[in-house]
Amino acid sequence: MPIFAVMGLGDPNLGDKVKEQFPNDHLVVAADKWFVAEAGATASSVSEKLGMSKAQGILGIVVTVGGYNGLAPTNIWEWIKAKGSAGA
Numbered sequence: 001m002p003i004f005a006v007m008g009l010g011d012p013n014l015g016d017k018v019k020e021q022f023p024n025d026h027l028v029v030a031a032d033k034w035f036v037a038e039a040g041a042t043a044s045s046v047s048e049k050l051g052m053s054k055a056q057g058i059l060g061i062v063v064t065v066g067g068y069n070g071l072a073p074t075n076i077w078e079w080i081k082a083k084g085s086a087g088a
Contacts, residue, residue, distance in 0.1 A: 008032030037083035
């Protein structure tokens with residue numbers, strides 16, 4: 001399943017939209033930063049679901065996760081592994 005990094009740009013409504021649109025497939029990484037996963041999705045379709053358009057006006061950026069590395073709590077790596085291999 002593809003994973004996307006969602007980065008807020010200070011919009012207070014984005015967190016609620018993430019929870020609403022991806023209730024079982026999101027992980028809070030930090031304040032106004034999430035990972036979301038959805039089978040068959042694209043960065044464009046995720047941003048549309050979250051209201052990141054001129055019409056809806058929610059500010060943020062969605063990036064498809066193609067690789068990853070770094071230092072983070074174990075639960076983040078476990079979530080990425082579980083969601084990334086789901087449906088594979």
